[in-house]
Amino acid sequence: MSNSAVLSSSIAKKYWMALTGLFLCLFLVGHLIGNLQLIFKVGEEGRKAFNEYAYFMQTNIFIKIMSYITYISILFHAVDGILLTIQNKKARPINYAYNNQAANTSTPARMMAILGSIILIFIATHMVNFWAKMHFGGLKLHTYELSMEGQMGPQKQQVYHTHTLSAQPIPEVEQIEVKNEIELYVKGSNLKVAETYKDLHSAVIAFFSGNDVHGTTGNKSALLAVILYTVSMLVLGFHLWHGFASAFQSLGINHKRYTPIIQTFGKAFSVLVPFAFAIIPILIYINR
Numbered sequence: 001m002s003n004s005a006v007l008s009s010s011i012a013k014k015y016w017m018a019l020t021g022l023f024l025c026l027f028l029v030g031h032l033i034g035n036l037q038l039i040f041k042v043g044e045e046g047r048k049a050f051n052e053y054a055y056f057m058q059t060n061i062f063i064k065i066m067s068y069i070t071y072i073s074i075l076f077h078a079v080d081g082i083l084l085t086i087q088n089k090k091a092r093p094i095n096y097a098y099n100n101q102a103a104n105t106s107t108p109a110r111m112m113a114i115l116g117s118i119i120l121i122f123i124a125t126h127m128v129n130f131w132a133k134m135h136f137g138g139l140k141l142h143t144y145e146l147s148m149e150g151q152m153g154p155q156k157q158q159v160y161h162t163h164t165l166s167a168q169p170i171p172e173v174e175q176i177e178v179k180n181e182i183e184l185y186v187k188g189s190n191l192k193v194a195e196t197y198k199d200l201h202s203a204v205i206a207f208f209s210g211n212d213v214h215g216t217t218g219n220k221s222a223l224l225a226v227i228l229y230t231v232s233m234l235v236l237g238f239h240l241w242h243g244f245a246s247a248f249q250s251l252g253i254n255h256k257r258y259t260p261i262i263q264t265f266g267k268a269f270s271v272l273v274p275f276a277f278a279i280i281p282i283l284i285y286i287n288r
């Protein structure tokens with residue numbers, strides 16, 4: 001391949017890395033806002049709000065599309081990063097022959113590759129921790145009754161005697177039928193008595209606190225999980241510290257007045273966002 005072809009393909013890769021990287025920054029903000037509910041909304045109300053939110057995130061078509069774009073962006077960003085690192089090494093055959101590591105790729109680029117690989121490992125384990133449970137089972141159900149004062153009369157007693165509304169999976173109850181996945185009705189009627197959600201809230205709290213929560217077994221290695229999440233957020237912070245502003249550079253956005261603002265914003269972003277993520281498992285552990 002000619003030098004200019006190598007250059008242009010590496011510019012294209014940098015362009016896509018920048019686009020996917022900035023999209024992933026947007027994902028981080030959305031994900032953070034959703035997860036902050038774990039510490040700002042407490043008690044049964046907080047559990048209900050988070051489980052309803054998780055259900056919405058899993059079923060809303062717009063969010064589903066955004067999720068697929070997120071998965072593709074993560075893969076694209078990672079594969080492009082690996083290819084760029086390999087390409088950079090090959091583009092410097094003389095340095096490579098001398099095995100001069102420091103000269104093969106620039107220090108920030110090499111650091112970005114290492115930090116990015118750690119983040120990729122974090123995301124993979126993180127998705128096994130929660131996402132896989134949410135999508136492929138392994139979560140208890142959180143069922144709560146709806147307020148039906150004056151609507152149900154004696155039937156209410158009958159229904160609730162046989163169906164204790166708890167975090168247990170719905171028992172086979174003759175009087176109750178499930179509609180639209182989450183709605184429990186008195187069989188043969190349009191009387192909705194309860195709603196039932198996958199209890200992601202208890203799964204997260206049990207994971208980071210180590211306590212058994214509403215029938216979900218506590219994580220025996222909760223402290224280790226909190227430490228690993230915190231260290232991963234530190235790594236994410238360093239990755240963003242360099243990556244945020246450099247994405248704008250790769251997109252060719254270079255402006256006397258706006259570039260310093262972007263750089264300052266990028267640094268604030270790379271400190272505040274990972275910090276706010278890290279504080280979630282830490283507070284869950286401290287308040288256990």
Ligand code: HEM
Pocket residue numbers: 031035054057058066067070119123126127130131132134135200204229236277278280281
């Ligand atoms: C430390 C705080 C964090 C907590 C408590 C947390 C919690 C969760 C939970 C509960 C889910 C499952 C949601 C669902 O499938 O509906 C999830 C999914 C996910 N998380 Fe996190 N997360 C944290 C940090 C992060 C970070 C820092 C990243 C990226 C670097 C990340 C990337 C993801 C991804 C890619 C998914 C799948 C999203 C989707 O399916 O749309 N998470 N997280």
